[in-house]
Amino acid sequence: xxxxxxxxxxxxxxxxxxxxxxxxxxxxxxxxxxxxxxxxxxxxxxxxxxxxxxxxxxxxxxxxxxxxxxxxxxxxxxxxxxxxxxxxxxxxxxxxxxxxxxxxxxxxxxxxxxxxxxxxxxxxxxxxxxxxxxxxxxxxxxxxxxxxxxxxxxxxxxxxxxxxxxxxxxxxxxxxxxxxxxxxxxxxxxxxxxxxxxxxxxxxxxxxxxxxxxxxxxxxxxxxxxxxxxxxx
Ligand SMILES: *Cc1c(COP(=O)(O)O)cnc(C)c1O
Numbered sequence: 001x002x003x004x005x006x007x008x009x010x011x012x013x014x015x016x017x018x019x020x021x022x023x024x025x026x027x028x029x030x031x032x033x034x035x036x037x038x039x040x041x042x043x044x045x046x047x048x049x050x051x052x053x054x055x056x057x058x059x060x061x062x063x064x065x066x067x068x069x070x071x072x073x074x075x076x077x078x079x080x081x082x083x084x085x086x087x088x089x090x091x092x093x094x095x096x097x098x099x100x101x102x103x104x105x106x107x108x109x110x111x112x113x114x115x116x117x118x119x120x121x122x123x124x125x126x127x128x129x130x131x132x133x134x135x136x137x138x139x140x141x142x143x144x145x146x147x148x149x150x151x152x153x154x155x156x157x158x159x160x161x162x163x164x165x166x167x168x169x170x171x172x173x174x175x176x177x178x179x180x181x182x183x184x185x186x187x188x189x190x191x192x193x194x195x196x197x198x199x200x201x202x203x204x205x206x207x208x209x210x211x212x213x214x215x216x217x218x219x220x221x222x223x224x225x226x227x228x229x230x231x232x233x
Contacts, residue, residue: 004041005048008032008223011206015217018210028210031075033202033220035060036227039067045223046072054096054218058084065091077159077199077218079133082106090114096159096199096218099123099134101146108152117152121159121199124181126174132161137181144185148192157197158182159216168205175200175212182213 012030019028033054034042042053046069055061056078065074073093080088080097088095089110098104098120111118122144125134135143140158148155160178162171182195199216201209206217220227 002044004044004224007225008045008048008050011219011222014207015210018207022211024210026215028215028217031077031199031216031218032223033077033218034064034224035078035220036229037224039064041224042068042072054220058088062087062091075216075218086110089118090116092118094119094121094156094197096121096216097123097133098147098153099125101143104147104150104153108150111152117154119156120147120153121157121197122147122155123159123161124178126160126177126181127163127171129163134160137177140181141185141188144193145188145190148190155193157195157199157216158185159197159199161202162200162205162209165204168208171205172208172212175205175209175214179213 015028015030031052031054035056052073054075054077075094076092077096085106107118123134124140125132158178162174186195197216198214200214201217203219203221
């Protein structure tokens with residue numbers, strides 16, 4: 001078995017152990033974050049049965065989409081510019097990074113042109129880091145209501161990127177806050193809004209995120225190894 005496959009399997013095992021430790025019986029989906037890694041690596045995992053992959057750049061997602069089997073479920077997890085929405089709206093299963101009404105309007109409009117309704121998550125900058133995208137916890141409920149009124153998108157849940165920390169326990173409070181926000185939004189009973197998905201947790205902190213309720217975890221490094229950005233200009 002290739003090293004890549006065994007790394008994937010060991011992450012998947014850790015995902016399931018965390019889920020059980022948290023006393024959860026629902027499903028937690030492991031998204032293999034393949035950004036910067038070649039299509040051959042994705043194909044290797046695909047041949048092992050993996051179907052959920054995450055990319056953070058539109059061009060890279062489109063290139064890989066064209067080279068790889070069409071039943072892959074592509075997750076767009078990175079910041080999305082409005083002028084690039086048209087390239088991916090029919091290629092992704094879920095856009096995790098919707099952080100403004102204007103972006104949601106563009107997704108709705110492009111999805112409408114293709115006769116689709118696009119599933120999206122609202123990205124929340126729970127830790128209020130200056131360097132990160134995402135709406136604030138405070139503005140999320142009102143934005144959810146506005147975005148829910150758009151015909152071409154369907155809000156399926158929330159996403160956050162927690163700070164980079166040595167000790168994953170430090171991020172527990174942020175994960176708990178995103179979970180609480182999802183409960184608060186559910187209680188508003190907004191038409192066209194479900195809170196099916198909580199996308200939180202990466203290589204350094206996915207186990208803590210699962211303990212706090214994550215059901216989509218986005219893991220790159222622990223599966224594929226370190227990313228080499230020098231290969232990509
Ligand atoms: C790169 C990336 C990940 C994966 O990060 P790792 O630390 O390599 O697991 C997860 N989420 C987002 C939004 C990313 O850009």
